[in-house]
Amino acid sequence: MDAISPIIKIENFNKTFLLNGEKVTVLDDINLEIEKGDIFGIIGESGAGKSTLVRCMNYLEKPTSGRITVDGQDLSRLTERELREARRSICMIFQQFNLLMQRTAERNILFPLEIAGVGKQEAKARTRELLELVGLSDKADHYPSQLSGGQKQRVAIARALAVDPTVILCDEATSALDPATTRSILALLKDINKRLGITIVVVTHEMSVIEEICQHVAIIDKSRIVEAGTVQEIFAHPKTQAAQRLVYPDAKMMERFIGKRCCRIVFDGSSSSSPTVASMILECKAPVNIMYADMRDIDGVAFGELVLQLPEDENLASKVVGYFRTHNLFVEELGDNAG
Numbered sequence: 001m002d003a004i005s006p007i008i009k010i011e012n013f014n015k016t017f018l019l020n021g022e023k024v025t026v027l028d029d030i031n032l033e034i035e036k037g038d039i040f041g042i043i044g045e046s047g048a049g050k051s052t053l054v055r056c057m058n059y060l061e062k063p064t065s066g067r068i069t070v071d072g073q074d075l076s077r078l079t080e081r082e083l084r085e086a087r088r089s090i091c092m093i094f095q096q097f098n099l100l101m102q103r104t105a106e107r108n109i110l111f112p113l114e115i116a117g118v119g120k121q122e123a124k125a126r127t128r129e130l131l132e133l134v135g136l137s138d139k140a141d142h143y144p145s146q147l148s149g150g151q152k153q154r155v156a157i158a159r160a161l162a163v164d165p166t167v168i169l170c171d172e173a174t175s176a177l178d179p180a181t182t183r184s185i186l187a188l189l190k191d192i193n194k195r196l197g198i199t200i201v202v203v204t205h206e207m208s209v210i211e212e213i214c215q216h217v218a219i220i221d222k223s224r225i226v227e228a229g230t231v232q233e234i235f236a237h238p239k240t241q242a243a244q245r246l247v248y249p250d251a252k253m254m255e256r257f258i259g260k261r262c263c264r265i266v267f268d269g270s271s272s273s274s275p276t277v278a279s280m281i282l283e284c285k286a287p288v289n290i291m292y293a294d295m296r297d298i299d300g301v302a303f304g305e306l307v308l309q310l311p312e313d314e315n316l317a318s319k320v321v322g323y324f325r326t327h328n329l330f331v332e333e334l335g336d337n338a339g
């Protein structure tokens, strides 16, 4: 395989379920390519079809029509035995960790090595290494019930890594965790991707997870992929309503600023990293109120939106608006016809 060919390729893919005798289309004409070494996010609202899509990537669910190729192998052509073999390199981690409760952390990680027939000494040494990699060397003998949610997910990640996968599929892997633990698990996944070159597919309903670790993202809405691209592109120019709802969840709230001399400034990653608002205040000598701010730092670049209340003096107000426009920012005055 050359470095730029996709490790996962999904073509003309459809999935229907039979529900009370009726066909329900859950995924409709999906086409997607995920490059080797990427951290790829799949985001959408509840019921959009995210989990079904990711489960199809290792054939836990089979497509109704269409093709899935992973690492050059068309999964539809594999026998059950070959599929089991292929699944060893396409591991999955889940929201609820799925650990074996009667086994210690160490023996959970040993499990896939036992199934793969790895010798005892080698398996034990590998397990120790993995416990260290996920920062749990001191918890080897703990049972899942004695571990926190974050620690359980670390064991699940170590177990996934035991068989040297090329892809890790994460289905809402941080959704049961608090924000600080979520960040630490995402940092661990990022580190694994960087150090081991493993491709990671992240299914989530939280934009913050995408921002934190993904390079590319696909947005699923009502069974279809409505937008896909780099995280920066999607943040900068969300085209569809589904993407706009995710990137600007508070868009409806803008209505409350209408008629109050407010303007909305969009930071789409193209402006310089200088403190633009502070510089504007110094240069225009204009006092402004910040009414609303939703800013994110993605790879050191500012994305998001600000609502400022402009000065009453009309000349000064247009000077402020002009300042932002000359600094490559999109500015929209929230007049009576805005919203």
Ligand SMILES: Nc1ncnc2c1ncn2[C@@H]1O[C@H](COP(=O)(O)OP(=O)(O)OP(=O)(O)O)[C@@H](O)[C@H]1O
Pocket: 017, 018, 019, 024, 026, 044, 045, 046, 047, 048, 049, 050, 051, 052, 053, 205
């Ligand atoms: N085995 C099944 N039989 C029938 N319908 C199913 C089955 N599995 C999933 N569905 C339906 O497919 C749709 C998509 O489900 P899926 O779990 O993929 O969505 P999701 O985007 O992951 O949602 P969530 O974020 O709530 O988990 C839902 O309407 C669900 O009810």
